[in-house]
Amino acid sequence: MAKVPITVKVNGVEHTADIExxxxxxxxxxxxLRLTGTHIGCDTxxxxxxxxxxxxxxxxxxxxxxxxxxGRSILTVEGLEQDGKLHPLQDGFYQEHGLQCGYCTPGMxxxxxxxxxxxxxxxxxxxxxxxxxxxCRCTGYVNIVKAYQYAAQKMREGGA
Amino acid sequence: MIPxxxxxxxxxxxxxxxxxxxxLGPEAKLLSGGQSLIPMMxxxxxxxxxxxxxxxxxxxxxxxESDGHLKIGALAREHQLETSEVVKTKFPVLAETxxxxxxxxxxxxxxxxxxxxxxxxxxxxxxxxxxxxxTVVATGPKGRREIGIEDFFPGLFTTALxxxxxxxxIKVPVPxxxxxxxxxxLERKVGDFATAGVAVQLTLDESGACKRAGIxxxxxxxxxIKAKQTEAFLTGKQLDDATIQQAAELAASESxxxxxxxxxxxxKRDLVRVLTGRALxxxxxxxxxxx
Numbered sequence: 001m002a003k004v005p006i007t008v009k010v011n012g013v014e015h016t017a018d019i020e021x022x023x024x025x026x027x028x029x030x031x032x033l034r035l036t037g038t039h040i041g042c043d044t045x046x047x048x049x050x051x052x053x054x055x056x057x058x059x060x061x062x063x064x065x066x067x068x069x070x071g072r073s074i075l076t077v078e079g080l081e082q083d084g085k086l087h088p089l090q091d092g093f094y095q096e097h098g099l100q101c102g103y104c105t106p107g108m109x110x111x112x113x114x115x116x117x118x119x120x121x122x123x124x125x126x127x128x129x130x131x132x133x134x135x136c137r138c139t140g141y142v143n144i145v146k147a148y149q150y151a152a153q154k155m156r157e158g159g160a
Numbered sequence: 161m162i163p164x165x166x167x168x169x170x171x172x173x174x175x176x177x178x179x180x181x182x183x184l185g186p187e188a189k190l191l192s193g194g195q196s197l198i199p200m201m202x203x204x205x206x207x208x209x210x211x212x213x214x215x216x217x218x219x220x221x222x223x224x225e226s227d228g229h230l231k232i233g234a235l236a237r238e239h240q241l242e243t244s245e246v247v248k249t250k251f252p253v254l255a256e257t258x259x260x261x262x263x264x265x266x267x268x269x270x271x272x273x274x275x276x277x278x279x280x281x282x283x284x285x286x287x288x289x290x291x292x293x294x295t296v297v298a299t300g301p302k303g304r305r306e307i308g309i310e311d312f313f314p315g316l317f318t319t320a321l322x323x324x325x326x327x328x329x330i331k332v333p334v335p336x337x338x339x340x341x342x343x344x345x346l347e348r349k350v351g352d353f354a355t356a357g358v359a360v361q362l363t364l365d366e367s368g369a370c371k372r373a374g375i376x377x378x379x380x381x382x383x384x385i386k387a388k389q390t391e392a393f394l395t396g397k398q399l400d401d402a403t404i405q406q407a408a409e410l411a412a413s414e415s416x417x418x419x420x421x422x423x424x425x426x427x428k429r430d431l432v433r434v435l436t437g438r439a440l441x442x443x444x445x446x447x448x449x450x451x
Binding site for chain 1: 167168202213215351
């Protein structure tokens with residue numbers, strides 16, 4: 001099969017590549033670009049560890065082809081920190097112990113990045129619904145909800 | 161898991177996409193949201209030789225109201241249904257349905273039209289669209305044609321679409337005054353398919369009797385099921401508790417579930433009875449102006 005040329009902006013940097021059409025977006029990010037912050041968990045669209053932000057929308061990168069990202073912009077966990085300063089969500093996960101093993105964390109952060117832009121004053125219940133496509137096997141979610149609330153408060157105070 | 165190789169096509173117009181389907185024949189598969197197709201390709205349950213990605217065709221991602229209908233374009237995502245104002249105010253049952261499909265990340269990609277075009281009896285929108293009496297618009301080499309939703313699901317993973325046609329729009333009639341609906345789904349966990357699901361849409365007449373009842377059942381048969389006998393039974397009746405109970409039993413008898421990992425056929429049939437009773441009660445309250 002002929003390879004397909006793509007140009008994708010990832011975390012503000014433009015990348016071009018010739019890829020197989022069947023290459024999954026998560027493999028493109030991890031193996032072609034060596035951005036291994038995005039994790040592969042279940043590989044079956046359930047766990048959300050591979051969540052990235054594509055043109056402003058959170059998606060499971062194990063369930064998208066890299067060719068679909070041609071000409072578009074992606075944000076991964078590596079792009080959250082700005083000028084050496086953690087994103088309020090990253091700070092929240094640190095302050096509130098929102099992670100234990102850390103495997104789900106990149107996905108949790110990317111889902112939250114979009115969610116808090118749309119709702120910076122969420123209830124705990126709204127947060128739990130928002131992360132219902134991101135599975136965590138360690139924390140029991142309590143501290144993840146707290147981390148989201150911590151970030152929401154920082155963002156309302158203008159810390160973002 | 162890596163799918164088999166395929167040739168990728170990215171048409172920029174609907175005409176171009178239809179021409180590709182004509183040229184490539186049955187070995188071509190359309191990609192819209194991809195949230196059913198891509199997992200199936202990864203599991204190699206399907207391995208199309210050609211993928212025709214319609215995501216770059218502009219103007220297909222609308223959800224809007226005109227001519228007495230809600231119109232949902234081929235590329236409108238489930239997430240749009242959840243956030244659309246017109247849907248929230250006039251078609252709350254559609255938002256209620258979207259809200260229990262898969263999870264928020266899948267819903268940001270998955271399309272409503274794809275949910276029908278996949279022809280999976282476990283999908284949720286078919287039941288709601290059956291209850292609402294929707295119409296499907298198919299566009300092909302000969303132009304547009306309309307298909308009633310009750311004729312759209314002839315068999316398992318099969319739809320009334322021809323190989324060269326694209327499901328370009330769903331039209332849902334605006335419910336008249338004194339209407340209410342509900343979609344109830346039991347799932348083992350977020351993201352699972354329904355163990356069973358029941359969609360109800362009622363319209364009452366001025367005396368409060370049932371003028372029209374639409375009932376669709378999810379994942380209790382080889383196709384989405386329109387509970388026609390139950391609909392006919394309800395029409396013209398005052399919906400007291402005894403009538404709702406009888407209707408619920410009738411709906412259960414119209415379901416055709418099978419034993420599987422989600423439960424026995426007998427359990428699912430009883431679930432249809434319970435969910436139908438609850439959905440009718442909720443829809444009735446909503447038709448009367450309650451929540």
